[in-house]
Amino acid sequence: MTLRKPPLREAHAERDAKFTEFGGWDMPVEFDSIRAEHAAVRESAGVFDVSHMGEIEVAGPDATTLLNRLTTNDVTGLSPGDAQYAAITREDGVMLDDTVVYRLPDEERPGHGANGDAAVGGDGVGETGGADRGDHETVPAYLFIPNAGHDAEMHERWVDHRDEWGLDCEVRNVTEDWAMFAVQGPDAPDLVADAVDDGGPDVRDLSRFSATFAPLAGADCWVARTGYTGEDGFEVLCPWSDAEAVWELFAADATPCGLGARDTLRIEEGFLLSGQDFDPEDEPRTPYEADIGFAVDLDAEFVGRDALAAQAEAGVEETFVGIELLDRGVPRHGYDVTNEDGHVVGTVTSGTMSPSLDKPIALGYLPVDLTDPGTEVRVVVRGREKRAKVVSVPFE
Numbered sequence: 001m002t003l004r005k006p007p008l009r010e011a012h013a014e015r016d017a018k019f020t021e022f023g024g025w026d027m028p029v030e031f032d033s034i035r036a037e038h039a040a041v042r043e044s045a046g047v048f049d050v051s052h053m054g055e056i057e058v059a060g061p062d063a064t065t066l067l068n069r070l071t072t073n074d075v076t077g078l079s080p081g082d083a084q085y086a087a088i089t090r091e092d093g094v095m096l097d098d099t100v101v102y103r104l105p106d107e108e109r110p111g112h113g114a115n116g117d118a119a120v121g122g123d124g125v126g127e128t129g130g131a132d133r134g135d136h137e138t139v140p141a142y143l144f145i146p147n148a149g150h151d152a153e154m155h156e157r158w159v160d161h162r163d164e165w166g167l168d169c170e171v172r173n174v175t176e177d178w179a180m181f182a183v184q185g186p187d188a189p190d191l192v193a194d195a196v197d198d199g200g201p202d203v204r205d206l207s208r209f210s211a212t213f214a215p216l217a218g219a220d221c222w223v224a225r226t227g228y229t230g231e232d233g234f235e236v237l238c239p240w241s242d243a244e245a246v247w248e249l250f251a252a253d254a255t256p257c258g259l260g261a262r263d264t265l266r267i268e269e270g271f272l273l274s275g276q277d278f279d280p281e282d283e284p285r286t287p288y289e290a291d292i293g294f295a296v297d298l299d300a301e302f303v304g305r306d307a308l309a310a311q312a313e314a315g316v317e318e319t320f321v322g323i324e325l326l327d328r329g330v331p332r333h334g335y336d337v338t339n340e341d342g343h344v345v346g347t348v349t350s351g352t353m354s355p356s357l358d359k360p361i362a363l364g365y366l367p368v369d370l371t372d373p374g375t376e377v378r379v380v381v382r383g384r385e386k387r388a389k390v391v392s393v394p395f396e
Helices: 009-014 034-043 063-070 151-165 188-195 240-251 259-269 305-314
Strands: 018-022 025-030 046-049 056-059 083-089 095-110 136-145 170-173 178-184 211-216 219-224 233-239 255-257 318-325 336-338 344-353 360-367 376-381 384-391
Touching: 025 259, 034 046, 034 255, 034 259, 046 240, 046 259, 056 063, 056 095, 056 151, 063 136, 063 151, 095 151, 095 219, 151 170, 178 188, 178 240, 188 233, 188 240, 219 240, 233 240, 259 344, 259 360, 318 376, 344 376
Parallel strands: 046 255
Antiparallel strands: 018 025, 046 178, 056 136, 056 170, 083 095, 095 136, 178 233, 211 219, 219 233, 318 360, 318 384, 336 344, 336 376, 344 360, 376 384
């Protein structure tokens, strides 16, 4: 299979980056070292190329209805510039993906014809009738971010449900129209603010989970105060053709970082990784099992809502926790977790030697009666049981 390449793939190679396949993309895993890049984000600022993340735009009179039926959080309260975290679930409540949904500025589109009809094409491109009248209407617009390699699947899901439900909106897969960079760390707010062209907004005024358009290197960029590291910072979407100019604005003062440091940073925070900490086939989990019930609004009528309402009432049997090893060893994905009697009670879904804390940490699912912080368990590392304990996340 031919790997998809981010727009700066060759520029990263010139910086001697090491690469790895991730979600069907050929992405830099490290530039210098994972430990050095991790430390830069915790202590100053790092910049990640995350152009492998998907981008799907949804706009039209029924865009809000479609987003509300296909994500677990309620988008109706979002104003332009607002963002929220949500899961994407199937009918049984199992997560297909998790995502961030942004409310974009409203779009102007041709209005309805004299007969009030509006047709929407099955390929995801909207077509409206009656444009010859010169009428225009303002419609809501959204951007949501599927995880790497999920953009085609989610575009198809949105188009199929739009057509099944007879909704009027356009669904556009713009993943290869936009590059995406994450500038993260305590110095990131000043760094990004200084990079904005003269006359642009002061992005330091953005609150967490809010966004705005801002000019950077002459490009019109979507700048969001979001991230995946536990540090302050921004995620910046810029046109694919402007990727190098925008990247260089940040790379001069922030440490270029690869996906290796991104992984160690998010594990320390206890953040989920789609396809590893949950997967509809290999690790089927609901938002309540994955401990992201805060991203579920049961007042919204989304796919999977009834199953999750039943689970919320009955409770879960297992839930997502942090685990700290007390013995030497590094926990890895797939390692068994046992109780004091040696019975397998769970599996590590993510694990690493924490660069910040200098101790082995893991994430995984355990029965709820073993999830109190301080509960002793074992992690089987290379066939040997290692003493461990359940801890709260973020890890400390």
